[in-house]
Amino acid sequence: MSNLSTPTGGCAEATTAKEAAFRIDYPLSAARNTRVVALDPEAEAMVRRASELEWGQARFFSVADPGHTLIETTGVPVDLDEVLNDTNTVVLVAVEGSNAEAVSTIGAACKVRGIMTAGLVVTPGALTSEALLHLRPHARILLVPADEDDLVELLRATRA
Amino acid sequence: MLRTDINELLTQTGPGTPMGGLFRRYWQPVLLAEELPENDCPPVRVKVLSERLIAIRDSEGNYGLMDEFCAHRGVSLWFGRNEQGGLRCPYHGWKYDYTGQAIEVPSEPETSSFCANVKLKSYPLVKLGDVLFAYLGDPAEQPPLPEWEAYRVPEGQAFTSKRVQECNWLQALEGGIDSSHVSFLHSGNLDSDPLFKGSRGNAYNKADLKPSFEVVDYEGGLLIGARRNAEEGHYYWRVTPWVLPNFTMVPPRGDHPVHGHFWVPIDDENCWAWSFDYHPTRQLTETELEAMRAGKGVHSANDEAYRPLANKDNNYLMDREAQRRGETFSGIHGIALQDSSLQESMGPVVDRTKERLVATDAGIIKARQKLRKAALALQEGVEPVGNRPQDQKVRSVAIVLPADQSFVEGIGEAMIAKPGVPQTTV
Numbered sequence: 001m002s003n004l005s006t007p008t009g010g011c012a013e014a015t016t017a018k019e020a021a022f023r024i025d026y027p028l029s030a031a032r033n034t035r036v037v038a039l040d041p042e043a044e045a046m047v048r049r050a051s052e053l054e055w056g057q058a059r060f061f062s063v064a065d066p067g068h069t070l071i072e073t074t075g076v077p078v079d080l081d082e083v084l085n086d087t088n089t090v091v092l093v094a095v096e097g098s099n100a101e102a103v104s105t106i107g108a109a110c111k112v113r114g115i116m117t118a119g120l121v122v123t124p125g126a127l128t129s130e131a132l133l134h135l136r137p138h139a140r141i142l143l144v145p146a147d148e149d150d151l152v153e154l155l156r157a158t159r160a
Numbered sequence: 161m162l163r164t165d166i167n168e169l170l171t172q173t174g175p176g177t178p179m180g181g182l183f184r185r186y187w188q189p190v191l192l193a194e195e196l197p198e199n200d201c202p203p204v205r206v207k208v209l210s211e212r213l214i215a216i217r218d219s220e221g222n223y224g225l226m227d228e229f230c231a232h233r234g235v236s237l238w239f240g241r242n243e244q245g246g247l248r249c250p251y252h253g254w255k256y257d258y259t260g261q262a263i264e265v266p267s268e269p270e271t272s273s274f275c276a277n278v279k280l281k282s283y284p285l286v287k288l289g290d291v292l293f294a295y296l297g298d299p300a301e302q303p304p305l306p307e308w309e310a311y312r313v314p315e316g317q318a319f320t321s322k323r324v325q326e327c328n329w330l331q332a333l334e335g336g337i338d339s340s341h342v343s344f345l346h347s348g349n350l351d352s353d354p355l356f357k358g359s360r361g362n363a364y365n366k367a368d369l370k371p372s373f374e375v376v377d378y379e380g381g382l383l384i385g386a387r388r389n390a391e392e393g394h395y396y397w398r399v400t401p402w403v404l405p406n407f408t409m410v411p412p413r414g415d416h417p418v419h420g421h422f423w424v425p426i427d428d429e430n431c432w433a434w435s436f437d438y439h440p441t442r443q444l445t446e447t448e449l450e451a452m453r454a455g456k457g458v459h460s461a462n463d464e465a466y467r468p469l470a471n472k473d474n475n476y477l478m479d480r481e482a483q484r485r486g487e488t489f490s491g492i493h494g495i496a497l498q499d500s501s502l503q504e505s506m507g508p509v510v511d512r513t514k515e516r517l518v519a520t521d522a523g524i525i526k527a528r529q530k531l532r533k534a535a536l537a538l539q540e541g542v543e544p545v546g547n548r549p550q551d552q553k554v555r556s557v558a559i560v561l562p563a564d565q566s567f568v569e570g571i572g573e574a575m576i577a578k579p580g581v582p583q584t585t586v
Contacts, residue, residue: 017429020507028161028516089519118519127376128566137563141522142374144568150526157517157525159161 034089034160036151037070038062039103039131042095043122046148048073053152058160059083067102084109089158092119092139093151097130107138118154120146162512162528170531171328171509173425174210178535182405183209184297185538186547187306188424189434190285191215191292192322196223203247205238209296210427214238215285216247216258224258225294226282231262256280288312290320291434303547308407309555309577310420310438318438319417319452321459324467325500328509329406329431330528332423335499336408337384337400337523340373345489345498352487353495355437355448355457359414361558361586364388364396371398375523376568380404380551381530383575384523385567386411390560396586397567399557401575402527404534404546409556410458412585417444418556419458429508432466435459435496440555441582460496468497476501553577558586 036051036058038044044062051060051073061070061083069077084090090110092103110117119139123129124147132144143150154160162170173180188208195204196217205228206213212228214237228236230249237256240247246263248255255264260282261275268274284302285294289311295302310318325332335341350362368388376383381402390396398411409420417437424432435458437444444452455461460468470477476492483491492498517525534544545551555577561570574584 015505015507017508020509020511023507023511023514028514032518091519116519118522127378127568132566133564136372136374140372141520142372143522143526144374144376146377149529153525153529154519154522157161157521158519159516 028159032057032089032158032160033087034058034091034155034158035070035083035087036060036091036093036155036160037106039092039094040096040098043093046095046122046151047093049148050151050155055155055160058155063099063102063106065099065101067099067105080106080109084113084115087113087115089116089118089160091151091154092117092135093122093146094119094131094135095122097132097134100130100134103134103138110138116140119143120151120154122146122148161515161517164513166528166532167509167512169535170528171330172428173329174428178539179405179531180209182531182535182538182544183425184295185301185303185544186297186405187286187293187295187303188406189291189320189322189422189432190225190294190424192320193287193290193292196292200242200244203238203240203242205236206294207426208294208432209425211296213283214240214247215292216242218242218246218258219244222258223285223287223292224260224282225285226256226258226260227280230254231278231280232265254278258282289315289318304549307549307552307577309440309553310436312577312579313438313440316443317440318436319444319449320434320436321452321462322432322434322466323460323462323496323500324426324465325423325431325433325504326429326472326508327431327500327504327506328428329423329425331503331506331510332421332431332433332500333402333406333408334524334527335503336421336423337382337402337527338521340371340386340520345502346495349488349495353456354451355416355419356413359416359586361396361398361411361413364390364560364586368396373520373523374567375526377526378568380546380548380554381407382523382526383568387567393563394560395563395567396560397558397570399559399567399571399575401554401556402523403551403554404544405531407546407552409554411556411558412583413558414585415439416585417448418583418585420556421458433496433500439583440577441580455494455496458495460494460500468500470494470497470501472501472504555583557584559584560586 038047119135119142121144123145203216214228235251246255246257253266260280262278371386374385384400386398388396406423412418417439419437422434557571
């Protein structure tokens with residue numbers, strides 16, 4: 001086995017504090033096309049409040065079974081396929097655990113399209129719930145129990 | 161991404177900073193017991209949370225941790241003589257006991273009471289297992305001694321090492337929370353490392369390279385569950401606890417010892433990566449100890465100053481051929497160095513305004529949020545978590561559960577450390 005601890009040019013070494021301050025400065029790429037979907041009325045209230053903050057390209061919806069149509073916060077219905085066409089992250093928010101069929105519909109549609117899915121199970125004080133069981137097969141990552149802050153923090157951190 | 165002011169709040173731990181205030185409410189590992197091996201041995205310099213300190217072991221075996229510099233003219237007491245009952249400054253002979261109290265000032269008349277008014281700032285330093293823990297906070301708020309199981313098991317069941325990591329503590333901690341990097345960065349080690357190989361869990365790991373994650377909020381911090389497919393209708397869960405502010409554990413594999421880390425700030429641009437292995441119910445074997453001393457598992461091979469032999473000055477002994485063959489994913493040998501090489505490459509304090517987080521970083525996002533809230537809440541008088549015995553009696557878990565079972569429900573009390581009870585592992 002050859003061990004290539006190669007001598008390198010001075011520019012190849014680890015960053016110093018001074019150098020770190022001079023990393024090339026350029027604008028970050030466009031925000032992700034994130035869609036936030038409330039799965040029940042309580043979650044809808046939370047999602048609606050989040051939607052009132054300033055976001056890049058995030059859009060906010062609610063849904064009911066069977067889940068083929070999403071409802072914008074303005075009340076306008078939109079076809080799920082249409083919403084997912086230009087999306088790369090879907091955040092599902094649940095409190096009660098209702099509308100399990102809609103979760104499956106959205107989850108399956110995201111899987112087919114290779115869309116990242118995250119789930120927030122907002123069940124203060126409870127670590128297990130119907131909502132968790134419904135979301136688990138369809139979310140790449142779940143926050144349990146999440147609170148309203150977590151939704152806003154997640155969206156901010158991912159530049160939604 | 162994170163705003164600059166929040167990044168600074170989370171990464172600065174010197175005296176007077178909010179995060180420094182939080183850290184000062186916890187016992188932290190600061191020395192290996194081997195560094196003060198006998199009474200009246202040479203003093204050791206300790207830099208922690210940006211404070212420069214000196215540690216001694218006096219003639220009676222008392223451990224002391226105090227300001228590094230003599231109260232007289234500011235000479236470093238590292239040059240001092242550790243003699244009968246205290247540490248004497250070699251410049252003018254001022255002598256201090258293990259609490260930092262001056263006990264002799266030779267230039268003063270023998271009847272002078274001058275000594276009584278000279279006391280160096282000092283902190284309690286106690287030995288637990290093979291490690292010395294210090295508490296740098298307000299004495300009135302001192303929590304009970306740590307209850308981490310690694311330092312409460314019988315002698316011979318635990319091994320701890322430390323290494324310098326040349327970056328801010330938070331970069332290192334975030335690596336401990338971020339389970340998703342394991343499938344890539346450490347993928348070459350499961351079958352070759354003597355401290356990992358041979359467990360059934362490894363087969364699940366390798367068969368499902370796209371784990372899903374659940375980040376569960378609990379009182380002491382977070383539980384991060386990585387879920388992979390197991391037999392039909394079952395999931396293999398690897399559950400990593402993070403306890404505020406800087407403790408993480410790695411889920412166990414087979415009957416191998418359990419391991420974990422503390423990430424302790426030296427200053428804002430360096431930290432100690434403390435790594436421990438222990439077995440709750442049996443002695444570590446000589447073969448295991450040999451592997452740990454050699455830098456296998458979560459440990460590293462270091463020089464006398466605990467700096468890894470593979471470090472940024474020699475490009476971490478990068479092995480491009482091993483990388484090409486897939487023997488190591490990054491070309492760096494050893495789990496510890498695989499992590500630190502990449503975390504140091506980010507710069508001493510990474511600019512988090514430039515990062516592009518994705519949803520699977522939710523564990524990191526949540527941990528940052530909890531740290532920020534805890535540091536700010538402490539300033540309002542809200543007691544932190546993580547320094548209470550119930551927070552520290554925690555274990556990582558590896559388990560196979562039915563697909564419809566919550567992992568928190570499924571692991572039950574397996575995450576609670578109980579003397580003499582084996583770890584839950586696959």
